[in-house]
Amino acid sequence: MRADFLHARPGRLSLLLVTEIPEHLLKRSQARRGAAGESAGDAAGSTAVATQAAAPAVAAPKAPAVPAGPAPAKPDSPVVAAYKARKKIPVWAMLTLSIFPVWAFLYVLALRPEPATAVGPLGAGVPLYSNCAGCHGAEGGGGVGYAFADGAVIASYPHIEDQLRWVKLGSDAYKSAGVDIPGDPNREGGPHITGASGVMPGWPSLTDAELLAVVCHVRYDLGGGDEESEEFALWCADDSPIYVALESGEATFDNVHEQFEGVIEIGSMPLPGTSADAAG
Ligand code: HEC
Structure with missing residues (x-):
């Protein structure tokens, strides 16, 4: 079952990617997949097969990943379509938002305590x-x-x-x-x-x-x-x-x-007060 599945996929891939991936590379990949599949299916596989399979095991998962991207005439995915059709932020909102840093700056200034001096x-x-x-x-x-x-x-x-x-x-x-x-x-x-x-x-x-x-x-x-x-x-x-x-x-x-000129003595003893027209 599992081996059939692994074989079937690269077959389909080769149809899709015939112009982009050279045939001999695909074949080699298929062969390796086969080997990997067998070694995976057969728990008692020899070390030789296992080491051979080790290298392609890294490359193999890449093959199915490639066709996901390049299909050229693909229509926009719902996410992209939704993005393109989204409501744009109105200009007045952008202008309002652009004032925000000024407001924040003044707000912080207002919070600062007055310098003691x-x-x-x-x-x-x-x-x-x-x-x-x-x-x-x-x-x-x-x-x-x-x-x-x-x-x-x-x-x-x-x-x-x-x-x-x-x-x-x-x-x-x-x-x-x-x-x-x-x-x-x-x-x-x-x-x-x-x-x-x-x-x-x-x-x-x-x-x-x-x-x-x-x-x-x-x-x-x-x-x-x-x-x-x-x-x-x-x-x-x-x-x-x-x-x-x-x-x-x-x-x-x-x-x-x-x-200081014109200053009346204060001192540290009681003194009689002076009237408004007294010399100051
Ligand atoms: C416990 C109450 C009390 C406190 C506290 C107090 N005063 Fe007085 N103050 C008086 C009284 C009573 C008089 C009137 C004293 C008299 O008749 O000799 C007075 C008189 C004065 C006068 C004279 C006003 C006038 O028109 O003749 C000044 C000025 C004055 N106080 C300033 C101050 C200042 C400044 C403080 C704080 C640093 C202060 N007082 C705290 C009770 C107080």
Whole structure:
């Protein structure tokens, strides 16, 4: 049975491939197949036959594989026909897809965290204000402590130096030093008197740069201070030279007035506040 089958196939092949495979090669192939078939069928075949059959055993399977490809006038297989008849991707879809890399690029850019150096005092002050929000309100609307919003804090402290000193030292230090007016003595509606509204804790735990950052946030983000002012440029702008000097340790509250012109001494002791028209 098996031998018949093997013989029958090359016979058919020789008809199909008569122009492409020389007759003598086909015959040799047939002969070898025969030998291989016998040795396969006859389990007790001699070693001579087996070694002869070994080489063609590699070539033989190739013979049936050849005719599968070359038949020239073959109609398209269903797969190829389906491929040719497929719906093409419309131009608008291609254009839309071509924008995808741009979108992905911008998306990744947006996910990247801001470089730390771009955060000026206002940016740094936002998280620090969590120390103050409980008493002064998340938006500076006031609570246990005074409100900052709508210019209130600017009215109390026309000069940022007086406010920095107050926030660093707190109300108890002013009380024991006998300094009753930490801010503007000419404040509209009367000056704020030390201890009149309760106890304000001091913040020696914050660095001078951090104190400046949180006070900038209070004055300009919450208090409505004028960002066109000289004070803003000098103390609170992203490129504030005083913030840079405090951050690097080049300046401190004790000596910043010696390094920058027109700056009032902050120091580390309570001092009476200055009015808006006082020399700054
Ligand atoms: C425990 C509550 C509390 C916390 C926390 C607190 N304050 Fe105060 N703050 C007060 C009180 C009370 C006063 C009024 C003190 C007085 O009457 O002497 C005050 C007053 C002030 C004033 C003066 C306002 C004015 O118009 O006279 C400023 C400025 C101020 N606080 C800033 C801050 C900052 C900045 C922080 C955070 C670093 C902060 N406070 C945290 C309770 C607090």
